[in-house]
Structure formats: structure tokens, C-alpha cells
Amino acid sequence: MDGLLINTEDIYTIVTNEVLAEYGKGTLTWDLKIQLQGLPGAQAARKVLDYFQLPLTMEEFESKVIELQYKKWPTCTFLPGALELIQYLHTKKIPIALCTSSAKHKFQGKTDHLRHGFDLFDVIITGDDPRIPQGRGKPFPDIWQLGLKELNAKLEASIHPTECIIFEDGLPGVTSAKAAGAYVIWIPHPEALEFLGNTDAVLDGKGELLGSLTHFDKEKFGI
Incomplete structure (x- = not known):
């Protein structure tokens, strides 16, 4: 988030x-x-x-x-392309979960005025969820695994991690997304790029780096 x-x-x-x-x-x-x-x-x-x-x-x-x-x-406001993508996925009935390291009270403080976007998520998991073991936040994959488990339960589905795309901006998040077994769309802050080193090596063929959510190619993934 x-x-x-x-x-x-x-x-x-x-x-x-x-x-x-x-x-x-x-x-x-x-x-x-x-x-x-x-x-x-x-x-x-x-x-x-x-x-x-x-x-x-x-x-x-x-x-x-x-x-x-x-x-x-x-x-705070939505970043370029974010609200549009959320709305698009919701309209297409593609299951979407938000998994944020923010505690619930911080999540609410940040999003109360942006409910028109965040209410479209099928599942929301916050970092203080008691089902995430202590010390198992990102870069561990637990939060993504819980998000997928909740999606499958709510939608009575059997979505596999390899069928998922995880969008991330931070390095710990990219590491956790890869560990969860999903494909990663990495969109780092422009000012972070020079400190990230070899981003291809970080992704290791399990994702791609974009400059903005506006550059996400939906057709490439058939959505």
C-alpha cells in the first residue's frame, strides 16, 4: 500500500x-x-x-x-494509476487482496478518506493481524500467504500462488513476494533506484520492474 x-x-x-x-x-x-x-x-x-x-x-x-x-x-492521495487499476480489476471481477505491513489503526488513518478505492478490495490484511506470527513480517511471505488463504476462503476458490501477481515498491516486499511464489511487479520510488543495485538479480526472473502503475500491461497477463 x-x-x-x-x-x-x-x-x-x-x-x-x-x-x-x-x-x-x-x-x-x-x-x-x-x-x-x-x-x-x-x-x-x-x-x-x-x-x-x-x-x-x-x-x-x-x-x-x-x-x-x-x-x-x-x-495522502493515490499514486498515478493506482485507483484506476483497482477499479479495473474490481470491474473485471478479478480477486484482489491488500496486504500491508501497516497496523490496522494506521491503515484506517491513511485510507478513511480514500474508501472509494480501498472498499473495492475483496480482502484486506494488516501487519498486526494476530494470524501472522511475531517476527514474520516482510521479507517473510506470511502476509501474502494469509491474504491468498482469505481470498480462497471468501470466494470459495482454489487460487495457487503461481497464478498471482504481487505489486510491490520496497525491497523487503519484493523478497517476500518471491518467497510466496507469485510473479512480482516492482515499482520502486524514483529516488530509490540508484541504491537498489542489480534489480534483475533481485527479481531473478520472477518479476519485472516498472516506473509506474500506469505502465502495467494488463493485456500481457490477459486481464
């Missing part, structure tokens, strides 16, 4: 930089940012605290960023 469907990755960066500035700790740059994308909130926060040696407890840091985030969530 974040950075793939809506522009909340940019908001995360802005908020983190505001907290870092308060302690004279510089700015969050993409060489570190790519390590945070797709991680459960607590893991990402711990990386920031350790990297910048912030004089805060996890609870203090989370409190500061959450207060700033909730002021900004109502301003």
Missing part, C-alpha cells in the same frame, strides 16, 4: 525528518530508507533509532511520529 498505491512513503520520510531535525540528527536518505520499506512499524522504528542514535525510547519515538503522521494522513 505505502509507496505503491498511496504517497504515504513520502509522508513517512517528512515526519521522520521532522523528528530527526528536533535532535540535530540530519535527514533520512534513501540508502537507509530502502531498508525500512515494507517492514512492520516496530522494526522500522528500531532501525531509525539505532542508525541515528536518537536519545529516545521506542515508545517516545513512536509517540512523536504517530502524532505527526495523524496530522498528515488526511492529505
Whole structure:
């Protein structure tokens, strides 16, 4: 969701930089940012605290960023091509699940004003779902496996992972999508590209890299 469907990755960066500035700790740059994308909130926060040696407890840091985030969530918008793709897949009755590392309360804060898009998903799994074992967030495949299980149960279907496309923007998400056995459409943030290394090697023939969701070729996949 974040950075793939809506522009909340940019908001995360802005908020983190505001907290870092308060302690004279510089700015969050993409060489570190790519390590945070797709991680459960607590893991990402711990990386920031350790990297910048912030004089805060996890609870203090989370409190500061959450207060700033909730002021900004109502301003987030769909990224180019995202709403159109969701609507298209829904119209074509193609099963779609949203699997986000965001906790449920953050998901709601980010999407309450965007329900016209997010209400079209057949299944929504958030990162704090108790069925995901502790420590098994992305890059592990558990969240995708749960999303597919719920799709099959709700639709009384038997969709196999190899029949699925997973859309991702972050490196941990791409790793988890490959581990789940799906084909990956990787759409990284433009500013992240120079830090991703050999993207072909990362995908390993199990997906493709695009510059935007607007470039997704539906005909190629028969949809």
C-alpha cells in the first residue's frame, strides 16, 4: 500500500525528518530508507533509532511520529494509476487482496478518506493481524500467504500462488513476494533506484520492474 498505491512513503520520510531535525540528527536518505520499506512499524522504528542514535525510547519515538503522521494522513492521495487499476480489476471481477505491513489503526488513518478505492478490495490484511506470527513480517511471505488463504476462503476458490501477481515498491516486499511464489511487479520510488543495485538479480526472473502503475500491461497477463 505505502509507496505503491498511496504517497504515504513520502509522508513517512517528512515526519521522520521532522523528528530527526528536533535532535540535530540530519535527514533520512534513501540508502537507509530502502531498508525500512515494507517492514512492520516496530522494526522500522528500531532501525531509525539505532542508525541515528536518537536519545529516545521506542515508545517516545513512536509517540512523536504517530502524532505527526495523524496530522498528515488526511492529505495522502493515490499514486498515478493506482485507483484506476483497482477499479479495473474490481470491474473485471478479478480477486484482489491488500496486504500491508501497516497496523490496522494506521491503515484506517491513511485510507478513511480514500474508501472509494480501498472498499473495492475483496480482502484486506494488516501487519498486526494476530494470524501472522511475531517476527514474520516482510521479507517473510506470511502476509501474502494469509491474504491468498482469505481470498480462497471468501470466494470459495482454489487460487495457487503461481497464478498471482504481487505489486510491490520496497525491497523487503519484493523478497517476500518471491518467497510466496507469485510473479512480482516492482515499482520502486524514483529516488530509490540508484541504491537498489542489480534489480534483475533481485527479481531473478520472477518479476519485472516498472516506473509506474500506469505502465502495467494488463493485456500481457490477459486481464
